[in-house]
Amino acid sequence: MRYYLIIMIALLLSAVKSLNAQTDSSHADTLRLMFYNVENLFDPFDDSLTRDEEFTSNGARHWTWNKYLDKVNHIYKVIMAAGNPFPPAIIGLCEIENRFVLNQIVYKSPFSKFDYRIVHEESPDRRGIDVALLFDPTRFKLISHEAIPIRFPSHPNSRTRDILYVKGVFYQSDTVHIFINHWPSRWGGQMATDPKRKHVADILKSKTDSIFLAEKKPAIIIMGDFNDYPTDESLRIHLKAGNADEDTQLVNLMLPYAKKFGFGSHKYQQEWGTLDQIIVSKYLLLPNFHLQLAHKKANIFDAPFLLVPDEKFSGIKPYRTFVGFKYVGGYSDHLPVFIDIYK
Numbered sequence: 001m002r003y004y005l006i007i008m009i010a011l012l013l014s015a016v017k018s019l020n021a022q023t024d025s026s027h028a029d030t031l032r033l034m035f036y037n038v039e040n041l042f043d044p045f046d047d048s049l050t051r052d053e054e055f056t057s058n059g060a061r062h063w064t065w066n067k068y069l070d071k072v073n074h075i076y077k078v079i080m081a082a083g084n085p086f087p088p089a090i091i092g093l094c095e096i097e098n099r100f101v102l103n104q105i106v107y108k109s110p111f112s113k114f115d116y117r118i119v120h121e122e123s124p125d126r127r128g129i130d131v132a133l134l135f136d137p138t139r140f141k142l143i144s145h146e147a148i149p150i151r152f153p154s155h156p157n158s159r160t161r162d163i164l165y166v167k168g169v170f171y172q173s174d175t176v177h178i179f180i181n182h183w184p185s186r187w188g189g190q191m192a193t194d195p196k197r198k199h200v201a202d203i204l205k206s207k208t209d210s211i212f213l214a215e216k217k218p219a220i221i222i223m224g225d226f227n228d229y230p231t232d233e234s235l236r237i238h239l240k241a242g243n244a245d246e247d248t249q250l251v252n253l254m255l256p257y258a259k260k261f262g263f264g265s266h267k268y269q270q271e272w273g274t275l276d277q278i279i280v281s282k283y284l285l286l287p288n289f290h291l292q293l294a295h296k297k298a299n300i301f302d303a304p305f306l307l308v309p310d311e312k313f314s315g316i317k318p319y320r321t322f323v324g325f326k327y328v329g330g331y332s333d334h335l336p337v338f339i340d341i342y343k
Contacts, residue, residue, distance in 0.1 A: 030294060031139055031170060032088035034301070034338035035180070035223035037276060038075050039321050039331075040129070042097045043104075044068050050128030052097065060325055067329075071321060072101070074331045076109045082301045082336050087114055089170075091134040092223045094161070094182035098122070102132055119166050121147035124159040131164045131180040131224070141169040148207060150200055160184045160196070163204060171343045174219065174291055177211055179204065181224025183234075197228050201238035212249060212281075219291050220250070220281035225334065229273050230255045241279045244296065252279045253298035253339065262315065265300050265335045270313035274300075276337045284341070294340035301336040 042055035044063050055063040079087050096102060102118050105111055119142065120132040135142065147162040164180040181204070184196040204222070211218045222241075228234045230252045235241050242248035243255050254277040257264060264272035277298075284293040308330070310317040319330035 029171075030340045030342045031090070032083060032338055032340050033090040033092070033178075033221060033223070033278075034079075034082050034088045034336050035092040035094075035225075035276060035278065036075075036078065036082075036336040037094050037182070037225045037332060037334035038071075038096060039333045040095050041071055041075065041093075041101050042068070042128075043100050047098075047128055050097075051126050052128050055097075061322065061327065067327065070329065072104050072109050074321075075105055076111045078301075078306070078331060078336060079111065081303055081305075082338060087111070087116070087136070088338060089136045089139040090178065091116075092131070092178075092180040093134070094131045094180070094225050095129050096120075096132055097128050098130065102134075106134060117142070119145050119164065121145075121162060121164065123147070123161045124149075125161050126159050129161065129182070131161055131182050133164060133166050133178065133180050135166075135168070139170070141172070143167045143169065143175070148203065150203060152196060152199060154195070158196070160200070163200070163207075165207065170291065170341070174343065175215075176219045176221060176291070177208075179207070179220075179222045179224070181222065181226060183224065183226045183228065185227050193227075194232075194234070197226070197232075197234040198238045201234040205239050208250065208281075217283045217289065218281055219284060219289075221284075221339075222250070222279040223277070223337070225276050227275055229275065230258045230277060235277070235279075239279070244282070244285050249282055250279050251282050251285060252277060253293075254278065254337070256297070257300070263300070263302075265337055266333065267310070267313075267317045270310075270315075274337075276300075276334055278337055278339050280339070290343065292342050294342060298337055298339045301338060306331050306335055 044065050046056050054060040057064050106116050116134045117137050123130045145166045149162050150160050152158045161182040166178045183200050186193050241250040241252035244251050254274040257274045264274045265276040283289045285296050307316045308319040318333050320333040321330055
């Protein structure tokens with residue numbers, strides 16, 4: 001009984017914190033940008049070109065049309081709750097299978113009333129999962145986009161998600177560069193897969209370096225599931241994403257969370273961590289820059305409905321869609337992260 005009382009108190013505190021994070025802004029023209037790993041948003045159809053067989057009605061996960069629609073509606077609910085009361089201007093997503101599932105969210109769910117647009121390219125990932133960006137055309141003007149391919153010289157047959165680069169304009173005149181990421185997983189071991197994430201970091205760093213050379217003070221926003229933590233070498237040394245008080249062009253807004261025990265965007269066994277991160281060019285934290293990062297920080301959206309008691313490792317954990325191969329009907333094994341920007 002005492003255990004569940006502790007859980008209920010934790011969820012209540014989480015609700016208050018999430019509400020404060022959503023509403024604590026004194027700027028009426030604030031734009032919210034969020035990133036969300038939605039945990040395997042597959043359609044229930046078999047694609048002969050990818051390894052998606054387990055997400056079919058006859059597959060290992062018994063993935064049906066009704067379960068798929070529940071998943072789509074869950075994503076819509078999270079987007080709306082994270083925006084409060086309107087959806088974020090920019091929504092970065094990963095672990096989505098294809099354009100079909102994106103169309104389902106944007107045009108076939110209740111989200112359709114907001115008339116968002118989709119930026120998406122098919123990636124060569126063997127499972128068929130991609131990254132994508134949704135945007136409100138009344139608050140963001142799209143200029144261009146490209147998929148930045150990832151190739152591993154030492155593993156030429158290995159495939160992973162492209163980085164999605166989107167260039168656009170906020171407030172009719174302020175150019176921003178947005179990168180949506182889903183770096184190679186730790187499947188097979190952290191050390192064995194570490195070189196791949198470092199290689200992706202080098203590719204991203206090369207792209208941001210070219211932007212810094214081309215523009216005097218660019219507004220760069222990097223979002224994603226990096227499958228590494230803010231203190232890992234791929235982010236600290238290869239991408240050179242540091243703290244706000246360091247002499248670095250890129251600031252990892254999730255570094256402060258790395259020191260918070262029992263809090264993060266993802267939980268592995270008993271440990272919380274921040275695989276999901278938002279990194280910005282340092283200018284967004286300077287007082288004289290034309291775009292301002294609200295409260296100089298990023299936020300983790302940990303609304304109570306996204307969490308359940310962790311009976312195995314204690315505390316709470318994300319309410320995910322599957323636990324192993326068992327369908328539990330939740331939302332995702334990750335929590336969304338977001339920032340607010342104003343002019």
